Structure formats: structure tokens, C-alpha cells
Amino acid sequence: MPLFPSMTTLFISDLHLSADRPDITACFLRFMSTEARGIDALYVLGDLFEMWIGDDDDSPFHQQIKSAFRQLTDNGVPCYFIHGNRDFLIGKRFSQETGVELLPEHTVVDLYGTPTLLLHGDTLCTLDEGYQRYRKKVHNRFIQWLFFRLPLRYRQRIGEKMRSDSSQTNRTKSQAIMDVTPGEVVHVMAELGVNQMIHGHTHRPDVHTLSVNGQDARRIVLGDWYKHGSVLICTPQDCQLETRDFQP
Template identity: 50%
Template sequence: MTTLFISDLHLDESRPEITHLFLAFLREEARSAEALYILGDLFEAWLGDDDRSPLTDAVRQALRALVTAGVPVSFLRGNRDFLVGTDFAAETGVTLLPDPCVMVLYGEPTLVMHGDLLCTDDLAYQAFRKQVRDPAWQETFLAQPLPARQAFAAQARAASQQRQAGLIAANTLEAITDVNAAAVEDTMQRFGVTRLIHGHTHRPAIHALTAGGHRAHRVVLGDWYEQGSVLRVSSDGYALTAL
């Protein structure tokens, strides 16, 4: 049996081919998996469980079908869909995980994260993250009418794009938006693990490192902008491949 990990699909109406690829993945390969873990940014944006569309309804139905077929699905919120809530979980049958979360994977303690917490050099983003992850802020935001939430999201997206353009012009985007090596080692040592799986950075790779004086590995999941990316883990090892 194999456990599957994916992240950063950024499902959006503007890229229907990726939605079709994901729905086929749920119908086909995922049906024979031991479990599926989605480590954030399944959606390009999520403004509350009441924000429905044909795309999100199709995803809801496909996830429910997979869970009903006997495959447990766990969901860890990302920086784009941190407002996924209990209504979505109840409707789909997925289990919402905290970020970070330690699981025992075929006998090995493994830390799973979305990955944005590791990007500690991006001070502006970390300040924004702290604000929008505050329960009081979320309660106030979700109490607003959906059009107001949509307007806020559009404004935040425009500001983010402008900031990225500035980082590109200054040739600092790659360094600031990647993980901080010391933060990775400190986090793995704090949780007592030698294997970390995360997404967010869109830089798929398997990195060897040292954490707490022990040999360790950091697996970075790929995004689904142009193709799928899946980590398959079994008792025999793991492989990160494109679909």
C-alpha cells in the first residue's frame, strides 16, 4: 500500500485542465491508496465554506466519493485556503490537520507542513500570515458579505503581485520566498523528526540535511500549474514524480 501526498494545486476556473487532472487522480490512482494527504493550497483562493462554484462543488463531491470508497483524506490548510472550515470537512469527509503536524508514516515519525512557516526571511508575509490566522480576524472577516470578502481578496492579490514584481526587480524573490535553512533544522529538531514533507515553495526536490546531529531528509512537493506532482510513500521508501 502507498500513501499519497500532494499540495499547491491552486485549482481555479482559469485552468480547467488541472481540475480535470485532479479529479481523474481522485477517481483512479487515489482509489487504491492507503491514504491521501493534501498539504495546502488545493484552491487558488478560499473565502469561506459558503463561497461555492461548479469547480468547488465538483471537488467536494470527488473528495466525498474517495472517502466513501474507504480512502482517508487529510487536509492541511495553506496560505491560499486557510479559511477552509468545518462545513467543508463535514461535507467532504476530510480530516483537517493542524500545521505543523507529526504523523507516524510506516514506522517513521514524519513532520508535515504547508511550508510557509519555514520562509522566515519573508518578514512581510509572516506578519500578514499572523494577522489572517488570528481566530478573531477570521471571525470578523467571515461575517462580512461574500462580495466584500471577494473585494478584499482581489485587493490582497493585486498587492501581492506588485510586491513580487518589486522582489523580482531587486533580484531577491528566490531567496526571500524559499525556506530558511536554520528554520528547517530548528523545526525538525524541535519536533524530533528526521523527515519533513511540505509544499508552498513550488520547488520540488528531496533534500538531504542534518537535524539535531542526525541525517535527515526534507521532501518538497511540486505545484500543479503545468502538471501534477505526487509524493508516493510506502514501507519500501518514497518517490516524488510528476503526473
């Protein structure tokens, strides 16, 4: 029996799923088999995985996660995914195997009558110039084509090295640089004509009020899943950020 009224849409991001964190995986699988059943839609706004080096990585762990999505979509729940900075290589094969629809990095949806911009959030961190240069390189289609020509085991090593380097680099950056740039938020919302934005990436769950083109607007930031699960629950009435304990 569904836990929510039929008119409910759920948003999650920054789970960073990996075989090294079975507590996060167990919470996610429980969420998929209970709360996500019978809702209008589930949106995953990036960094579902700690690392994704190609759709051909058929490890038992990845198969388990893909199976959870397949069961949900087979039961009539539309699932949508926007790439994050950790899993931007998720592709068509993943979509075909799970039934999850891949969305553009900036997607506007009608959320119960409110035009809402959905994105991972890393494109808003314009003060982090080093990261933006890195992002431009790894999103280059030719570089990705070359990467996919490498054997899986080499890609895994490269991915681990990039993940380690990223963690070390982030330790030296200020919190202001790693957060979104307020002016960029307003610019993007004004350009796309929306007064509501939902994103992840910064791991700072909150609801921010702002002004866009002289009108009230809000930016909802999703939480990560490092210490507990984090879910945004939206209904025609409002949106509410909630947490979920790892232990049932």
C-alpha cells in the same frame, strides 16, 4: 482497480485550483478517480485552491471539487488537509461535506515506521518578514470573525485584491527570501524529534538531505500544479516524486 499497492500514501499540494484553469482541474479529478483509489491515505498539504473565502461559497466549481473528495472518502480512503496560505479559511463545513480531516499546521505522522513532519511550508520562510507579519494578521481569529460577517460578494472582492497584491509583491522579492530558512527547518525538526519533513509552498520539488541532532535527515518538497500535476508517492520502501501530464 487500484493503480498502486495497498500500502501506498500519496501527498499533493499547491494545486491552486480555480475555475480559470480547467486543465489543472481535469488532471486533479482524473487523479482522484484513479490513482487515489485504494491507497492507505491522501494528504493535501495546502493551497488546494487558488483562493478560499469561506465554506459558504457553494459555487458549482467548489461543489465539483468537494464531490471528488466525498466520493474518495466514501470509498474508504482517508483524506487529510493542512491549510495553505491561499486556503487557510477552509473550515468545519468543508470537512463535514467532504469527509476530509483538517490537521494542525504542524503534524507529525508515522509514515511506514518513520516519524514525519507534515506542513504547508510557509511558516519556514522566516526571512520573508513582510509575509510573516501578514500571516499573523490574517490568522487572527477576531479578524477572521469580522471577515466572515461580510457578504460573500464583498469577501470575493477582498480575496481577489489580496491575491493580486500578493502576486505583485512577490515579483520584487528575491528567491532566497521566498524559500525556506535552513536554520528554521533544522530547528523545527529538532524540536519535534523527527528526521523527515514533507512540505509544499515553495514550488521547488526536490529531496534535500541535512543533519538534525547529528543524524541524517531529509526534507521532501512537493511540486506545484501549474504546468503539470505533481505527486509524492510513499511506500514502506521509499518516497518518489512524480509528475503527471495535464492531457491523459
